[in-house]
Amino acid sequence: MKHLVVALALFAAPAVADSPCCATGDLGLVVERATGSVLLIDRSERSALARIEGLGDLSHASLTYSPDERFAYVFGRDGGLTKVDLLERLVVGRTIQAGNSIGGAISDDGELVAVSNYSPGGVKVFDAETLELVADIPAAGKTIGLADLPGRRFIWAVWDTGHAYLGDFSGEGPVITDLGHIGTNPFDAVVTDDAHTYLIGLFGEKGVTAIDLWDKEPKPVRFLKDYGKKEEDMPVYKMPHLQGWAFTEGQFVLPAVGQHELLWVDRETLEEKGRTAMHGQPVFIIAQPASPYVWVNFATPRNGVVQVVDSRTHEVVKTLEPGKAVLHMEFAPRGAEVWVSVRDDNKVLVYDTRSFEKKGEIEAQAPSGIFFTARAHQPGL
Numbered sequence: 001m002k003h004l005v006v007a008l009a010l011f012a013a014p015a016v017a018d019s020p021c022c023a024t025g026d027l028g029l030v031v032e033r034a035t036g037s038v039l040l041i042d043r044s045e046r047s048a049l050a051r052i053e054g055l056g057d058l059s060h061a062s063l064t065y066s067p068d069e070r071f072a073y074v075f076g077r078d079g080g081l082t083k084v085d086l087l088e089r090l091v092v093g094r095t096i097q098a099g100n101s102i103g104g105a106i107s108d109d110g111e112l113v114a115v116s117n118y119s120p121g122g123v124k125v126f127d128a129e130t131l132e133l134v135a136d137i138p139a140a141g142k143t144i145g146l147a148d149l150p151g152r153r154f155i156w157a158v159w160d161t162g163h164a165y166l167g168d169f170s171g172e173g174p175v176i177t178d179l180g181h182i183g184t185n186p187f188d189a190v191v192t193d194d195a196h197t198y199l200i201g202l203f204g205e206k207g208v209t210a211i212d213l214w215d216k217e218p219k220p221v222r223f224l225k226d227y228g229k230k231e232e233d234m235p236v237y238k239m240p241h242l243q244g245w246a247f248t249e250g251q252f253v254l255p256a257v258g259q260h261e262l263l264w265v266d267r268e269t270l271e272e273k274g275r276t277a278m279h280g281q282p283v284f285i286i287a288q289p290a291s292p293y294v295w296v297n298f299a300t301p302r303n304g305v306v307q308v309v310d311s312r313t314h315e316v317v318k319t320l321e322p323g324k325a326v327l328h329m330e331f332a333p334r335g336a337e338v339w340v341s342v343r344d345d346n347k348v349l350v351y352d353t354r355s356f357e358k359k360g361e362i363e364a365q366a367p368s369g370i371f372f373t374a375r376a377h378q379p380g381l
Contacts, residue, residue: 024069027086027373028330030341030348031074033058034366038074040089043332043339043372046350046360050089056080056096062103062369065376066128067110072371073128075104081115083131086373093131097124105148108379112169114154116146123156125169135174137167145189145200147380149213155179155198157186164189164200164211164220182209182220191380193247197267201257208254210270223270227256227263246287246294249311253294255282262296264314274314279305284328288353289335293317297326297340306340308356318356322349330370341367 027049030039037053055061057078064073071092074082079101083093100119106112112134114125121139123146126132141160149155152170157163164179164186184204191198191213198211198218207225211218246253251273252265262276262285280302287294292311297303303325308318324344331338337359340349343366350360375381 022087024086024373027069028339029063029072029074029084029086029371030362030364030367031058031061031063031369031371032365033061033343033368036076037365038063038072038084039362039364039367040086041348041362043337046362048362048364052084052089052091054091054094055082055084056094058368060102063371064104064106064113064381065371065373066106067376069373069376071128073104073106073113075101075115077101079117079119081113081126081131095126095131097126097133102142102144103146105146105154105380107148107152107154107169108150109152112152114146114148114167116143116156118142121158121160123154123167125154125167125174135169137165137174137176139165144186145198147189147191147198149191150195150379155189155191155211155213157182157189157200159185159187162186162204164198164209166218179211179218180220182211183207183222192252192267193378193380195379199252199254201254203257208265221270224254224263224265224272227272246285246311248287248294249292251311253285253287253309253311255285257281262294262309262314264311276309276314276316278316279307279319286329286331287311288338289331289333291335291353293353295329295338297329300325303327320351320356323347327368328370330372333372333374339370341370343367 026043028041036055040050056076060077072084079096079098085092098117101115101117104115113128121141123137125135139158141158143156146156154167164182166177168175182200183202186200187203189200200209207222209220254263260278264274280298282296285296294309296307306320307316310317322340323342327343328341338351348362348364
């Protein structure tokens with residue numbers, strides 16, 4: 001029996017030796033927007049592990065992860081698509097694929113990375129392993145709201161034409177479907193957490209558009225068409241980010257563009273259920289996992305505050321003042337903590353979501369987006 005144990009140990013040893021140096025489930029990246037770098041962070045230790053540089057213009061950057069959580073794909077404002085290895089802690093691929101890009105997505109099988117572009121407009125799709133171009137889908141204007149859908153598909157909209165498009169990449173070549181006119185100047189869009197609905201915010205007219213992605217023939221449906229027609233809009237200092245729209249308690253929680261309000265809409269009927277007066281113009285509205293609460297940050301000049309709202313009562317239950325220019329929030333996957341980037345104070349703060357006590361602080365260079373690797377397993381992110 002002793003010889004058998006030794007033999008099994010020897011057989012298993014190479015597998016252990018060839019394994020990656022560390023697990024990725026606790027890792028994340030913080031975008032350092034002013035320096036073209038990302039900060040690799042350890043969520044459990046509330047610490048920074050490494051700074052990875054050479055990612056270009058990150059003044060409006062986002063990223064997504066490969067299914068195994070090892071690689072991040074960073075979409076920069078300069079049209080750069082950068083592949084980062086979290087284990088090796090370095091850039092392993094980079095291409096300038098456009099003049100100005102606004103975001104991207106990865107297919108559900110992890111094999112394709114798509115980028116939406118302002119200049120020139122359109123969507124480009126790349127092989128996730130090599131970053132070689134797979135498809136170039138032109139558009140008559142700026143593409144916005146690019147998101148992944150099940151079945152190796154992507155969806156996006158075009159600011160200039162007001163149309164939405166569905167791209168199916170499951171066959172030998174891409175099949176692009178025009179889903180119709182969705183409204184004037186769609187400025188951003190998001191796929192709901194169950195990949196059921198595509199929500200598009202409109203800047204050129206009042207209202208929001210929903211597309212039922214489970215329908216065999218998806219069609220745009222307008223709602224909130226009468227909201228704000230009697231009120232005078234304030235100047236919009238920063239457009240809301242729809243990937244921060246919250247879905248909770250059977251509701252969509254939406255930012256009132258040009259107003260200091262949240263709008264609550266029934267997910268099934270698309271009817272307004274209430275409004276919440278807020279500290280400022282909402283930018284991100286993010287649902288705290290495993291709770292009835294949503295957290296909200298705001299546009300300049302009132303961007304030093306975060307408010308917490310109860311989705312059952314629509315009331316503000318907590319107001320925090322983390323520092324100057326709060327740009328983004330990211331929750332631990334089960335909601336125990338929230339990480340908050342404070343750009344002008346050059347730091348990331350960590351709060352306990354039950355007690356609201358500060359649990360940690362990390363120095364960062366003008367931090368903006370915070371992205372944990374748990375996003376690798378969520379549709380639309």
